[in-house]
Amino acid sequence: MPAAEIFIQATETDPTVIARTAVREAHQRLRAGLAELTTTEPMADADQPSSAELIDFCRHELRQYLDVADRNLYAPAAGSSAGRLLVDALRVGRSALDRQIDDLAAAGTSDTARIGAMIAGALDLQFRIEESVLLPTLAELAGVEPSLAVASPQASVVEERGEAPAVIDVRQIARGGRHPRVFARYARLAPGEAFILVNSHDPQPLRREFEAIHSGAFSWDYLQTGPEEWRVRIGRVAVDD
The missing domain is CATH 3.30.110.40 (TusA-like domain)
Structure with a gap:
């Protein structure tokens, strides 16, 4: 088997690669969802995203991801001296995002776009730290397999209900x-x-x-x-x- 083919097969089953791919895909979905709901481009009234849609997206899909990330990514890293300070910083960022989402829900229509843009910027920074620092830290921890630290929100919801x-x-x-x-x-x-x-x-x-x-x-x-x-x-x- 050619060396290149062996390398491709190895990376496809590498837990670190699997984890990084899964996290980036989740990040991309949330980035795209926020971008669509906070667009400032002129659109027909029928197609214009509503403030209610943006609030619903942030309160449910975005917060669901933050809960899953804290439980499945932050918590394992916090158990090591190498990851503790990093996780503290990520949790400060997560708390700030929670406050911004609360502000968004309480804001008037004229402020939702501005607060939504702030959330998008803060979330982008959070995601960059998760991808570039947190995942490599998890990969180095003994007993933590990064691919097992990543779970889809849907899987977590099922587990929370006690179904599986x-x-x-x-x-x-x-x-x-x-x-x-x-x-x-x-x-x-x-x-x-x-x-x-x-x-x-x-x-x-x-x-x-x-x-x-x-x-x-x-x-x-x-x-x-x-x-x-x-x-x-x-x-x-x-x-x-």
Whole structure:
């Protein structure tokens, strides 16, 4: 097989390439959506985007992405010393975007285009940092596979509803990388969410680590107890208001 063909096949299955492609595609969809709704070009009245459409896009599609990015990208990176300051900066940017979206929803019609343009500019900076700094940082973290840190908003919505909890089969992960992968997945859970761990034995050593690190903040429910396969539902405990 020619070297070039081998390289193409390798990049198609490279987790870093998969993650970068998925994130950039999500970014491009949101950029295009904002651009269409904040256009300043003259258009026929029937085709002119409305303020309500822009507000709806920002409050739902844009915020949904920000939630998914925080849970699936920021949280795993925040667990390392190399990524902690970066994630702090990204979360400051995310908070600023949330405030701008609130301002947009409360603004009069005359201000929606101006605030929408501000949101587009702030979002572009956020996206550039995610692509150029955050993804390379995730790629270097032991136990975090970038392609698994990326999930579509639709998949996350399904998981939030409890229809299809994520499954991590650690039998398919090399020793030494199993516990970090599980803790990285736990870090991405929102309160009340869970995932299913599959193992070839009772994962009591992992449970002891959870007790030491996340005591009182996790749930551990056996779904199957051998003899050849163990399944455990691990969740983040919802905090009562």
